[in-house]
Amino acid sequence: xxxxxxxxxxxxxxxxxxxxxxxxxxxxxxxxxxxxxxxxxxxxxxxxxxxxxxxxxxxxxxxxxxxxxxxxxxxxxxxxxxxxxxxxxxxxxxxxxxxxxxxxxxxxxxxxxxxxxxxxxxxxxxxxxxxxxxxxxxxxxxxxxxxxxxxxxxxxxxxxxxxxxxxxxxxxxxxxxxxxxxxxxxxxxxxxxxxxxxxxxxxxxxxxxxxxxxxxxxxxxxxxxxxxxxxxxxxxx
Numbered sequence: 087x088x089x090x091x092x093x094x095x096x097x098x099x100x101x102x103x104x105x106x107x108x109x110x111x112x113x114x115x116x117x118x119x120x121x122x123x124x125x126x127x128x129x130x131x132x133x134x135x136x137x138x139x140x141x142x143x144x145x146x147x148x149x150x151x152x153x154x155x156x157x158x159x160x161x162x163x164x165x166x167x168x169x170x171x172x173x174x175x176x177x178x179x180x181x182x183x184x185x186x187x188x189x190x191x192x193x194x195x196x197x198x199x200x201x202x203x204x205x206x207x208x209x210x211x212x213x214x215x216x217x218x219x220x221x222x223x224x225x226x227x228x229x230x231x232x233x234x235x236x237x238x239x240x241x242x243x244x245x246x247x248x249x250x251x252x253x254x255x256x257x258x259x260x261x262x263x264x265x266x267x268x269x270x271x272x273x274x275x276x277x278x279x280x281x282x283x284x285x286x287x288x289x290x291x292x293x294x295x296x297x298x299x300x301x302x303x304x305x306x307x308x309x310x311x312x313x314x315x316x317x318x319x320x321x322x323x
Contacts, residue, residue: 087161087162087213087300087304088301089114089115089116089161089300089301090114090115091115091117092117092161093116093117093119093157093158093161094108094116094118094119094160094163094164095118095120095121095157095160095162095202096108096111096120096121096164096166097120097121097122097144097164097166097167097194097198098121098144098166098167098168099119099120099121099122099128099131099137099139100120100122100127100128100131101127101131101267101268101289102267102268102289103166103217103262103265103267103289103292104120104122104164104166104289105131105135105289106290106291106292106293106294107164107166107289107292107293107297108120108131108135108137108293109135109289109290109293110293110297111162111293111297111300112135112136114297114301116162117138118137118138119137119139119140119153119156119157120132120135121139121144121167122139122141122142122167123141124141125141128141140152140153140156144165144167144190144194144195144197144198145189145190145194145197146197150197150198150201151201153198154201154202159209160202160205160206161206161211161212162212162213162214162215162300163198163199163212163213163215164215164296165194165195165198165199165215166217167194168190168191168217168219169187169190169191170232170269170275171183171184171187171190172187173228173229173232173275174228175227175228175230179231183231184231188231188234188235188238190235191235191236191239192235192238192239195216195239196242199214199242199246202214203246203249203255207250207253207255210253210255211253212255212256213256213257213258213300214243214246214257214258215259215260215299215300216239216240216242216243216257216258216259216260217260217261218236218239218240218259218260218261219232219233219236219261219263220261220263220314220320221236221237222236222237222239222240222261223261223312224320240259240310243257243258243309247307247309251307254304256306256307256308257307258307258308258309258310258311259309259310259311260292260296260299260311260313261310261312262292262312262314263312263313263315263318263320264282264286264287264314264315264317264318265286265289265292266283266284266286266287266288266289267289285315285316285317286315286317286318287314292313295311299311
């Protein structure tokens with residue numbers, strides 16, 4: 087895919103990985119829209135990157151309908167929006183936090199993919215990228231609900247690929263680990279030290295990776311890619 091001039095939607099595009107992804111596609115000449123719920127931050131980020139924005143909640147089907155209508159049918163959809171939820175044991179979770187974690191990390195992606203799949207199936211081409219998490223691959227205490235959502239996202243991506251492959255539509259699941267994204271602060275857990283953050287995955291680095299994957303020959307699908315920094319020890323792997 088030559089992304090120049092292609093319509094690209096990046097959810098959760100106001101910061102972290104989403105901002106890095108949007109910047110990478112914009113730099114390659116794509117027509118990029120970012121989405122999010124904070125209009126002020128959306129406006130500022132869109133101005134910085136030179137992209138367009140749509141205020142939308144990824145967990146709202148009605149908002150997805152509005153996004154697709156305004157964009158006019160994406161060539162690339164990057165489902166990056168996510169939320170760590172409350173990182174506490176299942177026994178200590180609030181029901182509303184469980185519901186929001188699943189809705190933001192899994193259900194929202196299915197809503198977006200449903201609408202993009204209809205468009206891409208019709209025109210027999212396109213790319214959907216779902217950003218998962220290394221939590222989908224391993225188990226740590228207090229991450230069980232988030233892990234369930236991200237693991238579900240990974241398997242959903244596989245199933246979607248089997249449905250869209252006959253129509254020439256590609257589906258990638260990209261699984262990053264430690265990143266310099268502000269995730270820990272948003273999840274109210276201790277952040278990495280500045281030294282470790284400098285050696286973690288940078289938003290621009292993940293953006294460049296996803297752009298490179300998108301630009302691979304259209305007859306090839308990269309079903310799963312996991313990326314983690316050397317400074318992170320996952321033992322046992």
